[in-house]
Amino acid sequence: MPIISVVIAEGRTTAMKRRFIRAITEATVEALGVKPDQVRVMLNELPLGHYAVAGETFAERAENAATIKEAS
Amino acid sequence: MPIISVVIAEGRTTAMKRRFIRAITEATVEALGVKPDQVRVMLNELPLGHYAVAGETFAERAENAATIKEAS
Amino acid sequence: MPIISVVIAEGRTTAMKRRFIRAITEATVEALGVKPDQVRVMLNELPLGHYAVAGETFAERAENAATIKEAS
Amino acid sequence: MPIISVVIAEGRTTAMKRRFIRAITEATVEALGVKPDQVRVMLNELPLGHYAVAGETFAERAENAATIKEAS
Amino acid sequence: MPIISVVIAEGRTTAMKRRFIRAITEATVEALGVKPDQVRVMLNELPLGHYAVAGETFAERAENAATIKEAS
Amino acid sequence: MPIISVVIAEGRTTAMKRRFIRAITEATVEALGVKPDQVRVMLNELPLGHYAVAGETFAERAENAATIKEAS
Secondary structure, eight states: OOEEEEEEETOOOHHHHHHHHHHHHHHHHHHHHGGGGGGGEEEEOOGGGGEEETEEEEEHHHHHHHHHHHHO | OOOEEEESOOOOOOOHHHHHHHHHHHHHHHHHHHHHGOOOOEEEHHHHHGGEEEEHHHHHHHHHHHHHHHHH | EEOOOOOOOOOHHHHHHHHHHHHHHHHHHHHHHHOOOGGEEEEEEHHHHHHHTTTTTHHHHHHHHHHHHOOO | EEEEEEEEEEEHHHHHHHHHHHEEEHHHHHHHOOGGOEEEEEEEOOOOOGGEEETEHHHHHHHHHHHHHHHH | OOOOEEETTTTOOOHHHHHHHHHHHHHHHHHHTTTGGGGGEEEEOOOOEEEEEEEEHHHHHHHHHHHHHHHH | EEEEEEEETTTOOHHHHHHHHHHHHHHHHHHHTTTGGGGGEEEEEEEEGGEETTTTEEEHHHHHHHHHHHHH
């Protein structure tokens, strides 16, 4: 331990994901006083249609935003 | 919170998944007395070969059912 | 499947949790067209100090709100 | 219950995954004294770039190993 | 990897849990061809009131069974 | 999103856990370019007897270390 499982939206670059993993690993080592090789990070990428706030998926949100933009 | 993580089998339509997300969000708002924007839903779709009951994956179950059907 | 895992804050009554479980089970049966005994629900209650938004735990948020109330 | 969720690296054969699911189901039935149909297993395959130890993803580790091999 | 997360009902002895952890670790090592120290197991014990099938928690199920027993 | 779920061993102070939550939130905001209030962190503390590497729980490991110390 610690085992860190992160849910993020699909679409980020490999480089950004690698920077992110290094950054939270370093933050964990420093704040919890553990060794780097004790820290495991797992990324779970969700399609925008599989994540929702207030019953609206991020895919619907993007569609609605595009519709409003076209109409304006 | 609440954060709702749902594991379902692959294969449902986008429309069905959107109805499902709205339905459990409404049920959560009503039963727990929280606001809609406090409710997050995450769908995790599993291939049939990655979900098993009693050691048999749903993919094996479908294959076995098809074999029986052919033999009858 | 479906397997529904819900993270909520500690502190709700047993009666409310039971109503909530029944409500999301019914919503799932109806929206996904599955049988009731295919639906499993798991509740994970987190202490307020173990859930954070924007780096602030709900425990800190409650403490800060109380401090503000005392000062006003 | 029990509900067993397993995170593994992408890349194993279907046959190996089926053997694995059967093996941990049997081990669970025997050790916990439950019936086979009470045991659910869910496999979550992660791409090598989404799993990291000590801040280094398994994809980076494979790349670095290949670089060292070329240089030697 | 593999990282194995198991949800079980509260109430088992320490000895049984240790036997269970050893058994699924051995089954994993053998079936997936990984080394023992690559296998991590996490047990998550749920109170009976936090696990439900078909909208009925295991706590309700136990209460209903006891009521039926008294009435018979 | 991002939703960050962290499994750690029981036993850390509240102050350390708050520092840790702030640190990984800041690291996430910076590396992924999201706003602080988009970042949710959930801590799951496991008893030492519920986390195992190579089939040995951290509780067993501590017991074995203590036995060796006594014998030396």
